[in-house]
Amino acid sequence: MKLRFLGKNSTPGDSPTLYASDQDSYVVQGWKVLAADLLMRLDVPDGHTVVEVPTELFEHLTKDGLPAGEIKNYEPPIMLVTEQGTCLVQGPQMHDPEALSQMRMPDYETCVEVPKSSITALLEESSGADHQRPA
Template sequence: MRLTFLGKVSNPTESPTLYASDQDTYVVQGWKVTDPEITSKLEVPSGETIVEVPSALFDHLINDGVTGTVSAWACPIVHVTSSGNYIVQGEAVSDAETLGQMSIPGHEDCVEVSKAAIKALLEENADGSGHG
């Protein structure tokens, strides 16, 4: 799978990143979710995992020609934290070639989700810009 960098939300200790793939999917890199209050609410099937990312990460969809703001909470966005971060569920990325295209610190992981599933959660803004 080939990845195209769309953007990141980062500071010196955090680096959630959004990529588009050549498989009609997005790869979302974010923090591993270990909070038992969150994990106890979710059913994560074998082969899938969850990551936490700032909602602003999805502003980078514009770099893939996708506009709109997230307006629905359904898979792959399966939870919103009290701080407004999104919990994103998807297929765990384990392919060495794909992982080799990213820099993933030990406290982070990444998931692959379909572009269609993300687009289904978006709503165009009234001004048509797609920006909040």
């Protein structure tokens, strides 16, 4: 899998990053979610994992031709929004050696792959109830 870097929200030692893949998906690199109290609130299927990223990370979607990167719907693959304004993103954990070789990832981070359609649906105005589920 080939990745195209879209952007990152970085502070020293932290590097949540967003990539577009050649498989019609996005790869979201973020902090591993290990807190039992958060994980107990989620239904994480086998082979999936959860990463935490700043919501601003999705602003980089404009570099993939999308008109805006502001999340308007908080529904899967975004599972929760924390009190700190970060979001928990769930998806299949990335194991593709070619993709992983293109990334720089500290031990406390991992990445998930989510379909582009799932992410772009989060950018559209919802006509129904607010789906935001705060942590």
